[in-house]
Amino acid sequence: MKFVHSSKVPTAAGPVLFGVAFLAPLIAQSLEAASLSAPFGLRPLSFGLAVGLGLGVVAALRGRWV
Amino acid sequence: MSAAAIGTEAGRVRSERELKRAEAEIARKYMGRVPWEMVAWGLGNFVLWLSIWPLTLAGVLPLWAAFALATFCITVCYLPSHEAQHSIIATEGSPLRWLNELVGHVSTIPLLLPYRIAWITHKQHHANANDPELDPDYGNKGDTWWQAAWNGIQARQFGAGDGYRNALARSRDPNLGKAIREGSLLSLAYYAILTTLAWSGFAIEAALIWWLPRHIAMTYIQIFLSWAPHHPMEEKGRYRDTRAWRSPVGTILSMGMEYHVVHHLFPRIPLFQTGPAYREIRGLLDERGCRNDRPD
Numbered sequence: 001m002k003f004v005h006s007s008k009v010p011t012a013a014g015p016v017l018f019g020v021a022f023l024a025p026l027i028a029q030s031l032e033a034a035s036l037s038a039p040f041g042l043r044p045l046s047f048g049l050a051v052g053l054g055l056g057v058v059a060a061l062r063g064r065w066v
Numbered sequence: 067m068s069a070a071a072i073g074t075e076a077g078r079v080r081s082e083r084e085l086k087r088a089e090a091e092i093a094r095k096y097m098g099r100v101p102w103e104m105v106a107w108g109l110g111n112f113v114l115w116l117s118i119w120p121l122t123l124a125g126v127l128p129l130w131a132a133f134a135l136a137t138f139c140i141t142v143c144y145l146p147s148h149e150a151q152h153s154i155i156a157t158e159g160s161p162l163r164w165l166n167e168l169v170g171h172v173s174t175i176p177l178l179l180p181y182r183i184a185w186i187t188h189k190q191h192h193a194n195a196n197d198p199e200l201d202p203d204y205g206n207k208g209d210t211w212w213q214a215a216w217n218g219i220q221a222r223q224f225g226a227g228d229g230y231r232n233a234l235a236r237s238r239d240p241n242l243g244k245a246i247r248e249g250s251l252l253s254l255a256y257y258a259i260l261t262t263l264a265w266s267g268f269a270i271e272a273a274l275i276w277w278l279p280r281h282i283a284m285t286y287i288q289i290f291l292s293w294a295p296h297h298p299m300e301e302k303g304r305y306r307d308t309r310a311w312r313s314p315v316g317t318i319l320s321m322g323m324e325y326h327v328v329h330h331l332f333p334r335i336p337l338f339q340t341g342p343a344y345r346e347i348r349g350l351l352d353e354r355g356c357r358n359d360r361p362d
Contacts, residue, residue: 012224012225014224015224017257018257021257021260021261021264021265022257022260022261022264022269022272022277024264025264025265025269026264026269026270026272026273028269029264029267029269029270030269030270033270059224062225063223063224063225063226064220064223064224064225064226065223065224066219066220066223
């Protein structure tokens with residue numbers, strides 16, 4: 001596994017933190033606000049954490065969100 | 067044609083010196099007053115954006131309205147700071163200097179752009195406009211506005227090594243250390259506030275009052291303040307690196323940038339005076355061979 005620049009590990013950790021700290025609750029609360037249930041019987045926050053962490057890791061690996 | 071004789075007036079060729087003097091005489095008329103409207107705009111807009119938070123969290127303001135208002139506030143927050151960056155509100159050593167610095171520091175907080183970082187990088191833009199290596203705004207170059215928007219989004223990705231980071235790395239400004247400390251603190255505060263709000267049950271409010279509006283605002287600002295006035299970003303030099311142009315969305319929605327050529331020539335002219343100054347100076351701009359894409 002290789003981040004975009006090995007000297008930028010702290011920078012690459014940013015998206016992972018953002019995914020967990022902000023995107024996860026945002027996804028969970030968006031599901032609840034839309035009265036949608038999370039797939040696989042997961043709780044909204046568990047689903048949010050899985051998606052937020054996943055998006056953050058992918059962004060860290062790619063060096064960009066989009 | 068020699069460098070010393072480049073313009074014409076009633077059939078007579080004007081020297082470089084005469085042209086410079088004529089330009090300066092016109093510019094002087096529009097400089098020197100305190101642009102109180104920009105002071106009110108900068109501080110009032112910040113207070114308005116702050117007020118969105120309690121009004122929304124208390125349920126007084128609907129979320130859709132909060133989102134629209136926040137997007138507006140953050141989009142228009144840069145220009146008062148821009149006036150302060152050029153010391154237009156008050157010059158160094160003058161009694162109102164504190165007000166200049168206050169507007170500069172406060173107005174761009176929602177945009178997460180610290181005043182000193184904005185000024186250090188903006189100086190490099192003025193000195194090196196359209197230089198692929200040295201202009202911090204060059205990342206917004208694009209053949210069309212949507213390409214410019216996409217390029218701008220790409221350029222500010224955390225792994226992209228964007229023009230602002232490179233400009234700061236090159237800078238020898240004595241305030242650089244302070245600027246970087248302020249930038250780090252502001253970013254830390256931003257992420258701490260977003261995280262705290264999100265885990266307190268206000269993630270959607272945080273996303274729609276700050277996170278998403280800020281991204282929309284940055285793209286809008288990059289299109290109208292960076293891309294459009296310098297498009298196609300291929301020429302350099304005092305009289306060619308920016309232009310006068312007619313915006314399809316009008317002067318207000320393009321934030322007065324149709325007269326950006328006047329700003330680059332005379333950065334101390336307040337934003338609201340660039341239009342009148344342009345109309346008076348345009349004959350000289352034509353003599354200089356400035357880029358003028360306005361049909362009138």
